Amino acid sequence: xxxxxxxxxxxxxxxxxxxxQDVPDAKWMDWRWQMSNRLNTAVELEKVINxxxxxxxxxxxxxxxxxxxxxxxxxxxxxxxxxxxVRKQVIPTAREMVPFQSMMEDSLAEDKHSPVPxxxxxxxxxxxxxxxxxxxxxxxxxxxxxIVGDPTQTFSRKEFDAQIEYIENTPQIRDVLLSGGDPxxxxxxxxxxxxxxxxxxxxxxxxxxxxxxxxxxxxRVNAEFCDTVQKYHPFWxxxxxxxxxxxxxxxxxxxxxxxxxxxxxGNQSVLLAGVNDxxxxxxKLVHDLVKIRVRPYYLxxxxxxxxxxxxxxxxxxxxxxxxxxxxxxxxxxxxxxxVDAPGGGGxxxxxxxxxxxxAPGKVVLRNFEGFITTYAEPTDYDPxxxxxxxxxxxxxxxxxxxxxxxxxxxxQMYIEPQGFSDVRARGGAEHRLRSGDIAQKWQPLxxxxxxxxxxxxxxxxxxxx
Ligand SMILES: *Cc1c(COP(=O)(O)O)cnc(C)c1O
Ligand code: SF4
Numbered sequence: 251x252x253x254x255x256x257x258x259x260x261x262x263x264x265x266x267x268x269x270x271q272d273v274p275d276a277k278w279m280d281w282r283w284q285m286s287n288r289l290n291t292a293v294e295l296e297k298v299i300n301x302x303x304x305x306x307x308x309x310x311x312x313x314x315x316x317x318x319x320x321x322x323x324x325x326x327x328x329x330x331x332x333x334x335x336v337r338k339q340v341i342p343t344a345r346e347m348v349p350f351q352s353m354m355e356d357s358l359a360e361d362k363h364s365p366v367p368x369x370x371x372x373x374x375x376x377x378x379x380x381x382x383x384x385x386x387x388x389x390x391x392x393x394x395x396x397i398v399g400d401p402t403q404t405f406s407r408k409e410f411d412a413q414i415e416y417i418e419n420t421p422q423i424r425d426v427l428l429s430g431g432d433p434x435x436x437x438x439x440x441x442x443x444x445x446x447x448x449x450x451x452x453x454x455x456x457x458x459x460x461x462x463x464x465x466x467x468x469x470r471v472n473a474e475f476c477d478t479v480q481k482y483h484p485f486w487x488x489x490x491x492x493x494x495x496x497x498x499x500x501x502x503x504x505x506x507x508x509x510x511x512x513x514x515x516g517n518q519s520v521l522l523a524g525v526n527d528x529x530x531x532x533x534k535l536v537h538d539l540v541k542i543r544v545r546p547y548y549l550x551x552x553x554x555x556x557x558x559x560x561x562x563x564x565x566x567x568x569x570x571x572x573x574x575x576x577x578x579x580x581x582x583x584x585x586x587x588x589v590d591a592p593g594g595g596g597x598x599x600x601x602x603x604x605x606x607x608x609a610p611g612k613v614v615l616r617n618f619e620g621f622i623t624t625y626a627e628p629t630d631y632d633p634x635x636x637x638x639x640x641x642x643x644x645x646x647x648x649x650x651x652x653x654x655x656x657x658x659x660x661x662q663m664y665i666e667p668q669g670f671s672d673v674r675a676r677g678g679a680e681h682r683l684r685s686g687d688i689a690q691k692w693q694p695l696x697x698x699x700x701x702x703x704x705x706x707x708x709x710x711x712x713x714x715x
Contacts, residue, residue, distance in 0.1 A: 265498045267325040269298045278321075281470040285386065285435070288318045295319070295341065299329045308342035315557055316399030317342060319387045323466045326495055335493040335525040340387050343560075350559035352592070355396045357554040359594030366412040368405045372596050374648035376425035379413055381405060381444060385432040386466035389490075391520060391558035393590070398431055414447050417454065422647065424455040434463035434470055438478065445482040458486040460518065464504050465489055465496050471504035476511035488516045488547055492526050497538045505542045516547035519585065521568050522561045523552075529574030536575065536583040546585035551600075554592050565589060565600060573602045577618025663694045 264278060277283045289295050292309035301309070308314060319340050327341075328334040356362070360370045360378075368380035380394075383403045397403040405413075417423050426448050433441060448457050459479075463470050464487075479485045487508065491497060508515055517539050521527060526535065536546045549571065552562045568587045575584045588597040606614045606622065613625045656662040675684075 304343040345560040369413040382431035393553040429460040434461040462490040468500040468504040502542045549585040551589040
């Protein structure tokens with residue numbers, strides 16, 4: 251059998267615009283050269299791309315979210331097509347400056363939910379750690395544009411130490427996600443140091459990076475990078491590709507090196523109007539991703555962030571895309587479509603409805619083709635049979651974040667909004683029906699039994715006094 255190799259291994263095929271044709275290959279493939287030769291003004295961009303008036307206006311405006319484009323990524327842009335999907339992601343237009351209803355500076359309330367600067371601890375067992383504000387190029391719709399691109403917002407050594415200290419002191423954290431900005435633009439030694447500090451924390455099980463560097467700067471995924479991350483396994487990486495045009499021989503070769511180093515790679519895309527809001531573009535994207543061994547992970551609804559108004563789509567577009575993927579193609583190729591909750595609730599998965607209706611013993615479901623079937627449920631299912639095995643597994647506490655699981659576990663009967671009972675009391679005075687020691691009145695029998703049991707035990711325990 252003939253082994254297939256990716257193109258760059260046999261004869262180099264470089265993604266390079268004519269403007270850079272005289273740059274020696276060694277320089278072109280050097281990530282530091284790419285970083286120091288980025289384009290960031292209308293004058294520079296005009297040497298490679300025919301700018302529209304709207305683009306030129308935006309590039310010359312004040313207070314614009316930072317612009318920087320690596321020569322490699324700029325080479326993917328169609329110089330004559332203002333609708334080029336690569337171009338729209340990195341070159342601003344005047345539309346970027348138009349405010350829209352509901353937009354926010356920090357729409358995911360990340361800064362509000364950070365116990366120390368740059369560390370977002372939103373979910374029970376994992377944290378998002380922002381370690382830089384710099385990126386290889388800047389996406390116009392960036393959800394973190396409030397800090398990203400601004401060197402004055404970069405995290406200090408003291409803040410980094412505080413982040414590490416928080417993780418060390420919080421044993422419930424088993425997964426650390428490094429982001430920014432982009433952790434892969436850091437000096438290699440610095441990244442090595444950060445990964446080493448995290449790996450030394452016994453309760454940190456997995457370390458991952460979210461990075462767009464492999465897409466903007468595939469040269470950075472060199473042997474040295476692969477050697478570094480291999481030292482800290484289990485190490486995972488998510489890249490960020492939005493359109494099939496971004497999948498080049500260079501990216502394929504980078505993913506080949508990385509997966510050979512044992513790094514599982516996923517992809518996070520953002521649903522962007524005029525870039526990838528199409529079932530057919532998304533199908534090609536996910537197919538091209540699995541071909542380079544990258545697993546589509548999330549498809550994000552565009553956040554309510556300043557500058558992204560013209561990129562937003564209705565949520566129904568995302569549902570339509572999942573409708574066009576699930577069942578139609580490999581399960582491996584289907585990402586989870588999520589809305590990151592404005593206000594900081596975290597990622598909320600959204601998908602088409604597959605459960606049509608239910609009755610005791612029956613669930614009526616439909617498939618991707620509209621075929622309707624009935625799943626007959628067991629009539630003799632014993633949920634207690636597993637209990638002995640279940641008790642052998644150590645519990646991972648999720649203080650305050652048990653959510654609906656607490657209701658299902660029978661530990662709690664309901665969840666009420668803050669002030670719920672006060673509103674219902676309508677300011678009335680204490681009266682005979684709700685005064686004194688009558689909380690028992692609202693205690694459902696057998697609910698919260700675990701806590702009650704523990705309380706009873708505590709009361710019964712002989713006191714040494
Ligand atoms: C996205 C995100 C994570 C990781 O979420 P997963 O669903 O585990 O990939 C963690 N923390 C924050 C704040 C996030 O936004
Ligand atoms: S790479 Fe990520 S952090 Fe950087 S500008 Fe793009 S979306 Fe923002």
